[in-house]
Amino acid sequence: MGASERVVPEGARRRRRPTKGGTVLSEQLIVETTLRLIGEHGAAALTVRRLGAALGCDPSAVYRYFKDTDELLLAVADELIGRTLNSWRPTGDWRADLRALGLRMHADYMAHPQAAMLACARVTGRRHEIRSVDAILGVLRGAGFPDAEAVRIYHVFVDQTLSFAALDASTLALPVRARELEARAWRETYARMPAETHPHIAATSGVLVAEMDRSGYPAALEMVLAAAAGRLAHVLEGSGPPGA
Template sequence: MTEGRVAAGPRRRRRPTKQGVVLSEELIVETALRLMREHGAGALTARRLGAALGADPSALYRYFRGTDDLALAVADELIGRSFAGWRPAGDWRADLRDLGRRMYEGYLAHPQAAALATYRVTGRRHEARAIEAILGVLLGAGFPGREAVRFYHLFVDQALSHAAMDAASAALPREAREAERRVWEETYSGLPAATHPNMAAMAGLLRAEMRNSCYPHALEVFLDAAAACLAGVRRG
């Protein structure tokens, strides 16, 4: 990340569009999120954005170098929304749990955009603030530098990988989601014990478990591992 990229401010169009609005980076990003929510990630094109904004598609290049640059801005906006209003409570486990859930739920609220956002490094202000906040929680808890960075990496990648997988599932057509549900509830639950004894024995538990995301449990496993590491550091 470069300092100029993080600190870059909004640029504005001097004349209103055909719809009477003044273009801004914030308006374009908000419109991009709406288009992806309605039409999927494939809607992120200059032509579609221009039509939705009532502006010539070439006007978008005054604000973004291209659609990839816009995708980074969308990713950074999702991070900003996830962290909006967050304040550390002073309990590192509670703070990380809150941040993890915010990140996960923030991406899941925009599943189509999450497909483009979860694996990107934006180099923008919201991401920089998020990195600073998470490292602050870990360092404040007493993790040494190397462990703080390692657990930062684990924490973020865990939240984003679960968000990406669950967002991809949520973005499927309803028929596809229903078909997957039936696989667990009918196909796998109906396998005979003679050929699949373990699945037959666990059929009821599998049906209940596979309805939901395992991220909340995975987050607690991460926190337990981090606490064990911190306890070892303190004993040492």
């Protein structure tokens, strides 16, 4: 019997008896345990065998909820989206709302860098992702963006956020020694470049070292929001979006 054939309908999934650890399995418990294991052990943790051991159940019990580890990964990705949405409260100010959501998304992925590297490139098609797509489009359409512009800005906003999340997560996931060497390169190599050979690095070295020690996402987000505001101004003036 294939794994996909072992999936039990939603109503029949609850175990009649608790696991060895005394807990009753549920999709949410499996997702939360998987997220914890990925944080502790990286991508190698995403195996049914390791998950069964952590849950105190036979690994085959996981197949009652997920047909394979890829479906489980999509559920983990959707869980991260849900956590972000649950902590975000739109105010009606589209620019402030997108700023708050983008920064919240980035921060939540940074809290789970190992999972972020696995999840940022995935489209889950699940409940929380669908909620987020609708919410962001609602913010943009409510601000007055025409549908085509709202979709375009949504696309740029989300892809930018996820791209920075994946990039910054990969840095956080590096071994401590590797991260220290990267930071030292900016301080000890770039900060000491002579003006005779590298005049522009030498002229900006103090700012450069400080800037490269933090994520570029907040600045990039402001650039996207400013560009979107400019496009909206053209729409509201009746001249149509530039470059359309």
